[in-house]
Amino acid sequence: MSVQLNHTIVHSRDNRESATFFCRVMGLEMGTEWGPFIPVDLSNGVTLDFATIPAESIVMQHYAFLVSEEEFDAVFARIQAEGLTYYADPHRARPGEINHNDGGRGVYFLDPAGHALECITRPYGGFADEASGASS
Template sequence: MKAKAKRNPRLSSTWGTVSPAPDVNQPPPAGSSATELFRQYHAQRANVYVNDSLTIDFVDAQREVTSNHYCFSVSDSEFDAILARIMEAGLSFWSAPFGEPDFKVRTFMGGKGLYVMEPDGHSWEILTVSYAKPMSLAEFLSSLT
């Protein structure tokens, strides 16, 4: 199920990642955005360091924002902590990229994954094992059941 992006004057980014910030001088309400789930807070401009080749820049929007899908590879302990915050906030989550919320964690290729939808339509995927990892025929067949 794809959500449509809604106009929100507090959303934008230098590369499309967005997160609501009702008051840029205060942390967002608990569970209200991906920044809360990842324990990152806002200022007038928040630059979230992910690694040496990726930062996410949150700024006030000057235009309508298009919804997008963003995937993050995290450790098992980070996954569990993010899932706990998702559940604590009462957010819906999915084990598959489409369909209705099933409140299940996907187990695939020896890892865990889930999707959570931002109120403005951005889909955040959190996983512990990359799909880019080569899979044997036996692993593929067992993933179908």
């Protein structure tokens, strides 16, 4: 069996708030709460399990999501509709812009716990991912 990421835990000040925000912006459905976790299934079989922990224990993480051009349009429209500040770069030096790295598009924004979320239409290095609908 090859090694595959199955799930990861996303630390949140409020797991329901963070999971709801993520689902709303990304256009996904929230799973059924299980113990301290609220799962969100991604299309590649990976689950993000949102868990509430003390705010002072949260360390900012970066989560990047490869999406199709059509999905990017929808996510970006929801980011704008929510009035979220977005950036073209991970250092947040270019607010109100998206990037066009590797011939695709990308955008960064923060979730309620302060994690950096990124949506890209092309993997870094210009390699295509047929599952995303992106091409070189």
